[in-house]
Amino acid sequence: MGSQIIQQPNGQFAVFSSITDTIHIRDATAQEIVDYFVEKTVEDVKRQLAEILVNVAAGEPRKSYHQFAMTWEEALARDYEHGGEVWLAMQAERKTT
Numbered sequence: 001m002g003s004q005i006i007q008q009p010n011g012q013f014a015v016f017s018s019i020t021d022t023i024h025i026r027d028a029t030a031q032e033i034v035d036y037f038v039e040k041t042v043e044d045v046k047r048q049l050a051e052i053l054v055n056v057a058a059g060e061p062r063k064s065y066h067q068f069a070m071t072w073e074e075a076l077a078r079d080y081e082h083g084g085e086v087w088l089a090m091q092a093e094r095k096t097t
Contacts, residue, residue: 005033013032014026
């Protein structure tokens, strides 16, 4: 994570970065610390998902999922094997068309 939450003498909280060896948040409430880390995590996840989506849309899912990348057909087969609902819904759709 690279960050450590530290309680200040005044009871408020600070965040110390072990990457820069500096304090980058101080005099924060517990809720402000939670909000900071939630926002940081959301930004990180959005960045990761954007990269995955680019790779998948470009037909290169292995760049994200390596040997675990699946085709739609492989995913449907596994869904069927494990009693998933998508495979069943698709079968029902085929019967109505």
